[in-house]
Amino acid sequence: MLRVGIIGMGVISNLNAQGYLYSPDAEIVAVADTNIKNAGEKLERWGIRTTKIYIDYRRMIDREDLDIVDILTPHHLHAPMAEYAAKAGVPGISVQKPMAHTITDCERIIKVCEEEKVKLKSFENFRFYPPYLKAKELLDQGVIGEPLNFRINTVGTGGPSMPLNLIKSYLWRVQVEKCGGGPMVYDDGIHKFSMALWLMGEERVEKVYSWIDFFSGVVDFPAHIFWKYPSKNPDDPPKYGSMEFSIGPNIYYPSNYYACDEFIEITGTKGVMWLNQCTSGGNFLSKYPQFAPIITYVDGEVKTYGEDLPRDWRYSFINATLHFIKVMKEGGTPIYTGEQGKNLCIFAKMPYISSQQKREVYWE
Known part of the structure; x- marks a missing residue:
């Protein structure tokens, strides 16, 4: 049974949690959020109200011997959280799209996960x-x-x-x-x-x-x-x-x-x-x-x-999560990989440059 910890209990967590709740091979054992009341209400809704709640995600990672950390926080927090989880020995990390708020942070996540031999999933449910x-x-x-x-x-x-x-x-x-x-x-x-x-x-x-x-x-x-x-x-x-x-x-x-x-x-x-x-x-x-x-x-x-x-x-969320659980249990490549997640961030940033500068923007 894969032990899962979720960081961030905002609106999207109601959907991201469903794959773990559905799977017989994974269990949400802890969540981390600065709003304990909100986190408790979510756990009650999901039918797992006795699950541990942490205010500090680092304490959750240090104490819970997690197999998967699912990061669902604002984008500028993704890199430091992924980096901490990877260096703490968590073998699987799923980062909600967009992978990060900057391309530099995307590369930071990819680098630390490669160094620590972590399975990195850039989560995109469509x-x-x-x-x-x-x-x-x-x-x-x-x-x-x-x-x-x-x-x-x-x-x-x-x-x-x-x-x-x-x-x-x-x-x-x-x-x-x-x-x-x-x-x-x-x-x-x-x-x-x-x-x-x-x-x-x-x-x-x-x-x-x-x-x-x-x-x-x-x-x-x-x-x-x-x-x-x-x-x-x-x-x-x-x-x-x-x-x-x-x-x-x-x-x-x-x-x-x-x-x-x-x-x-x-x-x-x-x-x-x-x-x-x-x-x-x-x-x-x-x-x-x-x-x-x-x-x-x-x-x-x-x-x-x-x-x-x-x-x-x-169902797109459930399927995306079930695929990652399978990768963690049986091996394989997450969808999307870190490099693919970075490419999506590059693609999504190009329109802003084009609109602001009123010109074509080339990938290279």
């Missing part, structure tokens, strides 16, 4: 969302031919339907020195940049151009981001991608989690694929046949896929 896993399978089978263009639109609602605890969780995310960017393009955007690479079979992009506005002078959206994928051969058709963060403050769009949802379109040499919903998957919209999780148009025929798959967003 990669494990059941409809997206099915979509990737179809893309790899060549259902729409070779993918040439990727487009994702994130519709953020906000407004009066947004719970107070979520609004509070944004307060540190609008501080660049803690977040590393903004709450939309950097913090949330890591998910979307992950899909832009993974679904298209790419590791990085060649260049980025973007326009980012700041709603109410604080939140980094609406935004439009464009990029070109690198060409492997001179004769290859060019591949491009784009990302939109759209605001609809008065849209009625209930969600069990965050006040947003995602819609993806991938154009290939033989057809087009549409992916409907992720963050708010499983809500009333999911019940309409027009919003099947996967739709393709190929050779004059429209097909739908994945209607039988679980669409609630929480």
Whole structure:
């Protein structure tokens, strides 16, 4: 049985904990948070109220002989916490996306984990969302031919339907020195940049151009981001991608989690694929046949896929955690690795440079 300690009991911990609670091979034996009352309420909700609570994460690590430490704190705290856990001999560390607020801190985490022989996971759950896993399978089978263009639109609602605890969780995310960017393009955007690479079979992009506005002078959206994928051969058709963060403050769009949802379109040499919903998957919209999780148009025929798959967003968290537990027990490579997590941070920072300097920004 793997002994798990969680650092940070904020909003996202309700989702990150579910994989450990579900698994017969892992147990949450301790949590660390400066707000003991909040931590206790979470443990009560999870059905493990007798689990130990520490104010100081270092004391938890020193006392609990942990196999996995799951870091769910503001981004600027990731590196020192990961470094302490690694040097204390914890064999597995999962760091919530984005991996860190700076690329330097990403490299710091990677370096110490390599030196201490630690399995490092950069946690990104979209990669494990059941409809997206099915979509990737179809893309790899060549259902729409070779993918040439990727487009994702994130519709953020906000407004009066947004719970107070979520609004509070944004307060540190609008501080660049803690977040590393903004709450939309950097913090949330890591998910979307992950899909832009993974679904298209790419590791990085060649260049980025973007326009980012700041709603109410604080939140980094609406935004439009464009990029070109690198060409492997001179004769290859060019591949491009784009990302939109759209605001609809008065849209009625209930969600069990965050006040947003995602819609993806991938154009290939033989057809087009549409992916409907992720963050708010499983809500009333999911019940309409027009919003099947996967739709393709190929050779004059429209097909739908994945209607039988679980669409609630929480399954992506459960699957991501179960994969890491398997890696810790049986060996293998975490998804994502530290280097992949760093690459996602690089990708997510490029739009800010482009928007501020009004120019194309090259990866290299």
